[in-house]
Amino acid sequence: MKAIVKPTPRLGGTINALSSKNYTTRYLLIAALADGTSTVYFPAHSEDSDAMRRCIRDLGAVLEEDNEKMIxxxxxxxxxxxxxxxxxNAGAVLRFLMSVAAFCPEVTFINAYPDSLGKRPHDDLIDALKQMGVEVEHREGKLPITIRGGHPHGGKITVSGNVSSQFLSSLLFVAPLLDEDSEITVLHDLKSKIIVGQTLEVIAQAGVKIEASDDLMHYKIPGKQQYTPQNxxxxxxxxxSAAILAAAAVTHSDVTVLHLAEQSKQGERAVVDVLRAMGVDLTHENDTVRIRGNQKLTAGEFDxxxxxxxxxxxxxxxVFAEGTSRFYNVENLRYKECDRITDFVNELRKxxxxxxxxxxxxIVHGRPQGVTGGVEINAHYDHRVIMALTVVGLRSEQGLIINDAHHVAKSYPHYFEHLLSLGAQIELVQE
Structure with missing residues (x-):
């Protein structure tokens, strides 16, 4: 599908934030790892969360779902x-389930997206699984990956956090179920510590105990625990929602997004502070974010x-701020659905x-006057790239044509629908 994004000077209206993909995949996983019946209210519907649904069903979980909840x-x-x-194409789902698959005699994770997930490395998790007595067959750390397990064991485990925190999260989900106590030490650096906090939050909600060091680099995990079925x-x-808020920030707007918890442990909650630092007229009260955009933004430096x-x-x-902005400490963006630094920067330049x-x-040298646009853009099969380029297209002089825009469904199937409801000028063309 192509998205033809046309210049849109004004946006207005109210939408409900979609449900969190990260929390949905984690809740579905711990519900599957529990002995008994759990209920997940308002689960996200996206390609990633649907991949977790499909895989835990294949692994023996029984799922029933209506418009409000999943049992x-x-x-x-x-x-x-x-x-x-x-x-x-769900990297987090793959990595979480690689550890779960250690309880199975032999499982092969197939390579359904060779140009995206198939290019991403998983060596750090593979090394950790081998320390647990699991045999792993792989192609230089990439898919297809075959896990030969059956009897994983605990003990002292090390895992690198340089590339992704998902490797650590994967081990944290499974280690409490092992017969032995475990100690997990994170080597080098740990990316996205806040997301590890989400993993620990969800695990604790299910009644499982993990002792984590203050810097999240070392964990003591008693074995022979069980996840308690919960709601x-x-x-x-x-x-x-960050892309919706960015679209409101770069246009003349009055946009409200509901159900964004003020005390959320999602690291991306920081976008509220980032946009405020860029001078956006933004309020965040009663789990509601309201932006009244005037197309005036100032540059900043952000971790x-x-x-x-x-x-x-x-x-x-x-891109539309006055001055030069710097987004640093983002190397892990290179190991996502695409290289979100090189690939994204190349498309922005176009x-x-x-x-x-x-x-x-x-590094962004802002152009408050806008950008020219008028070109076709390669989305690199990446939902985040699609959403961000759409924001740029709305403020461009001649619009943008975004190829393969249907991949936005990986995390936000209703993204274009929500923008259209706010007044965005976007034409979706099926190919």
Whole structure:
């Protein structure tokens, strides 16, 4: 599908934030790892969360769903033996389930997206699983990956946090179910610590105890624990909402987004502070964010590791700010659905933005007057790239044509629908 994004000077209206993808996948997983029945209220519907639904069902969980909730009867530490799992293009789902698959005799994760997830490395998690007595067959750390387990054991485990925090989260979900106590030490650095906090929050809600050091680099985990079946409510999603808020910030607008918890542990909640720092007229009260945009933004410097999945949306806003903005500590963006630094910067330049890249930085020389646009853009199969480029297109002189725009459904299937309801001029063309 192509998205033809036309210049849109004004946006207005109210939308409900979509449900959080990160919390949905975590709640579905711990419900599956519980012995008994759990209920997840307001689960997200996206390609990622649907991949988790599909895979835990394949592994033996029983799912029933209506418009409000999903009821899940879990399999505990005894998943059904399956020969293959298809996680689609969902990296977090793959990584979380690689550890769960250690309870199975042999499972192969197939390579359904060779140009996206198929290019992403998983060596750090593979090394940790081998320390637990799991045999892993792989292609230089990439899909297809075969897990030969059955009897994983605890003990002292090390895992690198340099590339992704998802490797650590994967181990944290499974280690409490092992017979032995475990100690997990994170080597080097740990990216996206705030997202690890979400993992620990969800695990604690299910009654499992993990002792974490203050810097989140060391964990003591008693074995022989069980996840307790619970009721969970999924909060609104900041990463997806960040693009809506950025669109409001770069246009003349009066836009309200509901159900964004003020005390959320989502790191991307920081976009509220980022946009305020850029001079956006923004209020956040009673879990409601309201932006009254006037197209005037000022540049700033921001540590992107605190809001990884919203960096691209904030870069898109910074394209139109007065001055030079710097988003630093973002090297892990290179290991997502695409290289979100090089690939994204290249597409921004096509649109007329003045941007630079460093190994772990994106530097934006703002153009308050706008950018020219009038070109076709490659989305690189990446939902975050699609959303951010749409923001740029709305403020461009000649619009943008975004190819492969249907991949936005990975996390936000209703993204274009929500923008259209706010008055955005976007034409969707099926190919």
């Amino acid at each position: 899940i009867r879990g399999f505990g530490r005894h998943p059904k033996h399956v020969s293959e799992l298809n996680v689609g 969970y409510t999924v909060q609104g999603d900041y990463p997806g 992107g590791d605190h809001f990884t999945d919203a960096v691209l949306a904030m870069v898109a806003a910074a 649109a007329g933005a003045d941007v630079e890249e460093r190994q772990s930085e994106i």
